Amino acid sequence: MALKLVVTKVKAREILDSRGNPTVEAEVTVETETNGKKTTARAAVPSGASTGQFEAVELRDGGSRYQGNGVTKAVKNVNGKIAKELCGRNVLRQSGIDTRMLQLDGTENKEKLGANALLAVSLATAKVAAKALKMPLYRYLGGVNTDGLPVPMMNILNGGAHSDNNIDIQEFMILPLGAPGIREGIRWCVEVYHTLKKLLKQHGLSTAVGDEGGFAPDLANEEEAIELILEAITKAGYSYGRGKDFMISLDVAASEWKLKKEEKEQNNLSGYMLPKKGIVYSTQEMIGLWENMIEKYPIYSLEDPLDEEDWDGWKEMTKKVGDRVILVGDDLFVTNEKRLRKGIHMGCANAILIKPNQIGTLTETIETIRLAKANGYLTIMSHRSGETEDTTIADLAVGLGAELIKTGAPCRAERTAKYNQLMRIEENLI
Numbered sequence: 001m002a003l004k005l006v007v008t009k010v011k012a013r014e015i016l017d018s019r020g021n022p023t024v025e026a027e028v029t030v031e032t033e034t035n036g037k038k039t040t041a042r043a044a045v046p047s048g049a050s051t052g053q054f055e056a057v058e059l060r061d062g063g064s065r066y067q068g069n070g071v072t073k074a075v076k077n078v079n080g081k082i083a084k085e086l087c088g089r090n091v092l093r094q095s096g097i098d099t100r101m102l103q104l105d106g107t108e109n110k111e112k113l114g115a116n117a118l119l120a121v122s123l124a125t126a127k128v129a130a131k132a133l134k135m136p137l138y139r140y141l142g143g144v145n146t147d148g149l150p151v152p153m154m155n156i157l158n159g160g161a162h163s164d165n166n167i168d169i170q171e172f173m174i175l176p177l178g179a180p181g182i183r184e185g186i187r188w189c190v191e192v193y194h195t196l197k198k199l200l201k202q203h204g205l206s207t208a209v210g211d212e213g214g215f216a217p218d219l220a221n222e223e224e225a226i227e228l229i230l231e232a233i234t235k236a237g238y239s240y241g242r243g244k245d246f247m248i249s250l251d252v253a254a255s256e257w258k259l260k261k262e263e264k265e266q267n268n269l270s271g272y273m274l275p276k277k278g279i280v281y282s283t284q285e286m287i288g289l290w291e292n293m294i295e296k297y298p299i300y301s302l303e304d305p306l307d308e309e310d311w312d313g314w315k316e317m318t319k320k321v322g323d324r325v326i327l328v329g330d331d332l333f334v335t336n337e338k339r340l341r342k343g344i345h346m347g348c349a350n351a352i353l354i355k356p357n358q359i360g361t362l363t364e365t366i367e368t369i370r371l372a373k374a375n376g377y378l379t380i381m382s383h384r385s386g387e388t389e390d391t392t393i394a395d396l397a398v399g400l401g402a403e404l405i406k407t408g409a410p411c412r413a414e415r416t417a418k419y420n421q422l423m424r425i426e427e428n429l430i
Helices: 072-086 094-105 115-132 137-145 182-202 222-235 261-267 283-296 311-321 337-346 362-374 392-399 413-429
Strands: 005-016 022-032 038-044 151-158 171-175 247-251 299-303 326-329 351-354 378-382 404-406
Touching (some): 005 038, 005 115, 038 115, 094 115, 094 362, 115 362, 137 392, 151 222, 171 222, 182 222, 222 247, 283 299, 311 326, 311 337, 337 362, 351 362, 362 378, 378 392
Parallel strands (some): 247 299, 299 326
Antiparallel strands (some): 005 022, 022 038, 171 247
């Protein structure tokens, strides 16, 4: 007889994320059919500051409460419609549960029930199944072949929508590609992070941090940011460059730079404008900017170097530099299988950022990862700027075989919680 773990209770609540905004946390309780033992697990969902227009809908309340950011509507949807439908179902059939929630919502972008409601329940479902089976979540998801760990992409300097400084590129990350394992890689990154803090102080620059824990000083330009990071790597006792200890990745978040329709009409402009500096670029000039950056610095990857709808620009840029640098689609793909298929067909990008809350369920996340891997795209598991202490993405990264993981600086507990979980997982895999 097949084992059944039957849902007996689904409950959600409103909690706070790392930016002080409400988010959804869900608990799922199951009963093991053979012995009546009950097990409960919970999951909380994050939210983003720099969001793509094609992401699934994060249902907010509107009105004056929490300045419109409350999530009581999403919580009500979990405690009502979703709970009623899922009670009595077997959590070991993850895809069946997720499919039923999608049917309940009935919209392509989850605007009826909210992707934040669906994802909280979807992740809690997987976590309670793993817990009831006395398995780590990564092992439950990945099976006996789970043996690899992702390389951390540690965000140590912030700009863009993640900070109030004058830097337009959103994230400057370091990758310990030469490290022998996750624990050592994290140590290397932490040492560079603290060395960078000392350098900033020596230059009389702010060491205040942004949403993801990276430093957010005012600098002359983006190149000064990279130069400071390279100096920090060297002074911490490491090397940089291809085949060396470290390389650098940039999250441009260029969809934040795309000129809006009214801006184009008022100023007779087209293309992109750096929001903080006011410099205007065409698509061709943007591609040239990144080509020069790749030539000058040890750049491993560029995330969203062009707008989410600039498909022709992405195609051209991938042809020009895709053999020299990883081009990551975040807003371009929004963890959406349909958009990824379009990118594969057109030859756009060669890696995808995976953010489960962009799509809304674990099953859809897994399907997108499978499609990416089948077509040679690297997969990067990612947090959001508004996070919680939930560490699920660390297990997802390992269990689903992501080559890399983004989860912020080694600062702020909602970020370090994920790194700590990765170190625990490494112990179990050794």
